């Protein structure tokens with residue numbers, strides 16, 4: 001709630017951002033552009049990974065089909081057949097091969113595990129060792145590159161051995177699917193792991209990890225993303241493919257260029273929007289809500305002197321708002337204050353603050369001491385003003401303080417005349433401020449018969465140059481005399497101006513020549529020193 005006595009708001013993040021709008025805007029825009037570009041790149045990568053995963057799934061599926069086929073043969077051999085090389089047995093074994101697509105040949109082992117007979121050529125000329133090494137799989141022990149004795153010669157094949165039987169897998173049963181969908185295929189687990197297919201150039205396939213790997217792995221050094229699919233059931237089997245990031249970028253160059261341009265455009269638009277938002281946070285329109293807190297309100301007092309004697313007869317209350325180390329002046333905040341409809345809250349807070357301060361600290365003055373308060377014209381409603389000021393004055397019990405209400409000539413309208421008349425009748429002094437800047441009708445001025453007419457400082461500033469404007473000062477004094485008002489000249493900055501105005505018959509003056517508006521402690525010290533001088 002503005003001008004409540006709640007503690008000052010802490011500096012908000014929005015205010016901090018507002019101090020560097022261009023930088024914050026640029027950073028946000030850059031971050032967005034980067035994020036969008038990265039998102040597109042990740043999407044492209046993700047699509048490629050999905051494509052590879054689908055290929056790997058086909059490899060695993062094909063190998064499972066092959067394995068199931070071979071398992072059935074081995075199951076049947078171990079359950080229903082004897083490892084005998086008799087023609088009848090061999091014929092039965094051959095007919096078994098017909099019903100199993102991936103089984104190429106069946107070999108028979110003697111008790112010393114030597115291969116002595118097979119379905120292709122029958123009894124071998126000499127038994128030969130069944131094989132060394134091998135990989136343990138769930139359906140038997142696999143031997144890669146075993147030489148299969150066929151009637152037309154020997155062929156390298158993978159055989160699976162269980163009990164005293166060996167089944168040779170059709171050469172190239174899985175090769176096509178490997179070639180098409182993987183760069184490298186590994187079989188076996190732990191130290192038995194063997195590379196069963198090597199597709200890409202040596203250097204690349206060497207990079208493929210022979211140990212268990214995560215599904216996705218980044219090789220920063222070579223700019224590769226490795227995709228590994230491991231299926232534990234099939235011996236186990238791992239299919240690996242490498243994505244070259246640079247090659248991926250090249251393959252999607254057009255898409256990435258478009259995405260980059262869109263990202264830059266969005267980044268630029270974001271930067272502009274953020275910059276504008278940050279500027280708004282720094283604007284008075286936004287800050288006024290934070291500033292309108294009782295803790296930020298400061299009243300400055302500018303003495304008003306009798307020109308003939310130099311006696312201080314009163315002061316004008318001028319409000320400032322404190323924004324940390326800096327003071328914000330009325331010209332800076334009044335427009336925003338008006339737009340945010342805080343005019344009455346502000347005037348009420350200033351007058352209460354000033355009267356409280358002066359009432360508590362200003363020594364009781366001999367005679368009366370005028371306290372000139374500025375009110376926005378539409379706040380000059382008799383009942384509202386009177387009730388408000390009476391409440392303040394009753395609490396003070398200072399009969400020496402006399403309130404002077406200032407209304408600018410510029411805003412002097414027929415609607416406020418009755419209010420001013422009543423306020424005057426209530427005992428308040430009325431001052432017509434900035435006189436000469438508006439076009440008030442003399443009849444209206446007469447009706448109010450203000451106690452004071454304040455000559456606007458713009459007339460005083462030009463006195464030494466004797467401009468047309470300054471030549472109007474005697475006219476203004478004449479009008480004041482005609483309506484029985486006393487004259488206060490504002491903006492006196494030199495001794496010459498003060499002397500000239502005094503000679504013209506101006507009774508009172510204020511301006512930097514005497515003193516600038518100042519905080520209470522300084523104002524009290526000024527009053528004290530001034531009294532000593534007089």
Ligand SMILES: Nc1nc2c(ncn2[C@@H]2O[C@H](COP(=O)(O)O[C@H]3[C@@H](O)[C@H](n4cnc5c(=O)[nH]c(N)nc54)O[C@@H]3COP(=O)(O)O)[C@@H](O)[C@H]2O)c(=O)[nH]1
Nearest residue numbers: 318319329330331350374375376434491492493511512517
């Ligand atoms: N409704 C309210 N209006 C207020 C209040 N406090 C101020 N104001 C209005 O803001 C206007 C600007 O005030 P400020 O910036 O404080 O300027 C005043 C003086 O500092 C300045 N001045 C005084 N002497 C001299 C001088 O010798 N030279 C010079 N260059 N400037 C000087 O003039 C302003 C006072 O003018 P005026 O009000 O016409 O007497 C101010 O005009 C107020 O209307 C508030 O609390 N409520």
